Amino acid sequence: MDKRIAIIGAGAMGGYFGGQMAQAGMDVVMFDAWPEHVETVRRDGLSLEELDSDARAVVHPDIRHLSQVQELIREHPVDIAFIAVKSYDTRWATEMILPYMARDGAIVSLQNSFNEPEIAQIAGPSATFGCAIAALACDMIAPGRIKRMSPRGHVNVGAMDPARIGACDGIARALAHAEDVDVMQDLPGIKWSKLVVNSMRNGLSGMTGMTGLERDTTPVTIELGMRLGAQTVRVGRALDYGLVDTAYSFDALVAAEDGDTGAAAEIRAAMARIAGGRSADQRPSMAQDIRKGRRTETDAINGLVARRGQEMGIDCAPHEKVHRIIRRIERGELSPAPELAEGIL
Numbered sequence: 001m002d003k004r005i006a007i008i009g010a011g012a013m014g015g016y017f018g019g020q021m022a023q024a025g026m027d028v029v030m031f032d033a034w035p036e037h038v039e040t041v042r043r044d045g046l047s048l049e050e051l052d053s054d055a056r057a058v059v060h061p062d063i064r065h066l067s068q069v070q071e072l073i074r075e076h077p078v079d080i081a082f083i084a085v086k087s088y089d090t091r092w093a094t095e096m097i098l099p100y101m102a103r104d105g106a107i108v109s110l111q112n113s114f115n116e117p118e119i120a121q122i123a124g125p126s127a128t129f130g131c132a133i134a135a136l137a138c139d140m141i142a143p144g145r146i147k148r149m150s151p152r153g154h155v156n157v158g159a160m161d162p163a164r165i166g167a168c169d170g171i172a173r174a175l176a177h178a179e180d181v182d183v184m185q186d187l188p189g190i191k192w193s194k195l196v197v198n199s200m201r202n203g204l205s206g207m208t209g210m211t212g213l214e215r216d217t218t219p220v221t222i223e224l225g226m227r228l229g230a231q232t233v234r235v236g237r238a239l240d241y242g243l244v245d246t247a248y249s250f251d252a253l254v255a256a257e258d259g260d261t262g263a264a265a266e267i268r269a270a271m272a273r274i275a276g277g278r279s280a281d282q283r284p285s286m287a288q289d290i291r292k293g294r295r296t297e298t299d300a301i302n303g304l305v306a307r308r309g310q311e312m313g314i315d316c317a318p319h320e321k322v323h324r325i326i327r328r329i330e331r332g333e334l335s336p337a338p339e340l341a342e343g344i345l
């Protein structure tokens with residue numbers, strides 16, 4: 001029998017993956033808090049749009065309002081629940097779906113940052129799994145419309161409890177309807193490796209207002225991005241996580257911060273190459289949030305690195321500064337501007 005899948009948060013990521021699972025005929029139900037989005041998808045379908053072209057697939061998934069979660073009591077228990085809300089909504093989303101899970105069900109973070117320990121506090125480590133989504137960028141450009149802003153990406157999946165690694169295969173099969181997937185042994189390692197990339201990009205685009213392309217081809221943001229990334233690598237290594245290079249060579253990032261000009265040139269070239277492959281309009285999810293006037297994940301990205309850095313005795317002052325600036329932008333006390341990055345360097 002098909003696995004019963006639930007997607008909590010049908011935004012850019014949840015809608016992208018859940019929509020393609022539905023299109024492949026999987027038994028998937030999606031829940032979302034934005035009434036206009038839910039109603040638009042019910043009426044017109046979910047439009048999954050391609051990078052830099054008019055090509056799109058319109059799918060008709062089972063999508064419901066959050067207030068309808070209780071209906072699941074009459075339905076087959078959920079085998080795999082993907083948590084695809086923002087990091088700050090992880091706790092309630094996990095608590096909400098937990099009563100409807102199958103006895104050996106899996107709750108999977110389909111998010112950035114490292115939210116799995118929070119899920120495990122609620123669901124238990126043996127029910128907790130996580131994904132690191134690499135190289136894929138999507139934007140919910142309007143209710144019912146999700147656009148891929150990058151070439152296709154790649155997903156690494158892991159288990160909070162290493163003894164449960166076997167259960168990752170079913171999770172990987174579901175995600176493989178959208179992207180290539182690998183099962184990895186070290187969940188904290190893959191999550192922190194993705195955090196390296198987010199911590200060099202998301203806050204910087206959010207605070208400067210720059211697209212990914214502008215940020216990765218402007219000297220000040222390139223330099224600051226490299227420093228942020230190197231510090232996140234140092235903290236991850238101090239925490240003894242099994243980091244895997246994601247987008248950039250982590251050794252080169254650290255060497256660049258230590259003054260190795262060849263390593264810095266290697267990172268700059270990688271930034272320019274990757275930025276050139278994305279849509280010129282691509283912005284990381286935090287910058288999308290700022291443009292939409294929504295709360296950001298800063299606490300779970302630069303804020304998290306700053307906190308863990310302090311615990312490990314590693315200087316992460318630039319992360320703390322980015323985090324504080326984003327907080328002030330969220331509150332309306334500052335507006336995004338490139339000068340804010342110059343102030344940090």
Ligand SMILES: NC(=O)C1=CN([C@@H]2O[C@H](COP(=O)(O)OP(=O)(O)OC[C@H]3O[C@@H](n4cnc5c(N)ncnc54)[C@H](OP(=O)(O)O)[C@@H]3O)[C@@H](O)[C@H]2O)C=CC1
Pocket residue numbers: 009010011012013014032033034084085086087110111112113133136137138139140284285292297
């Ligand atoms: N976008 C990307 O390219 C990538 C994102 N991620 C990660 O995926 C996770 C989910 O993020 P993502 O899918 O980008 O988030 P989205 O903002 O696209 O969707 C999350 C939720 O935000 C709400 N929402 C979004 N826009 C509006 C709006 N204009 N008005 C009202 N509500 C709105 C919806 O519900 P609600 O009201 O409940 O918030 C939606 O379900 C995050 O951890 C993110 O970091 C990871 C890799 C790439």
Ligand SMILES: CC(C)(CO)C(=O)C(=O)O
Pocket residue numbers: 112134135136137138197198201202283284285286
């Ligand atoms: C697409 C990417 C990798 C950009 O940093 C991302 O994870 C995000 O937008 O949150």
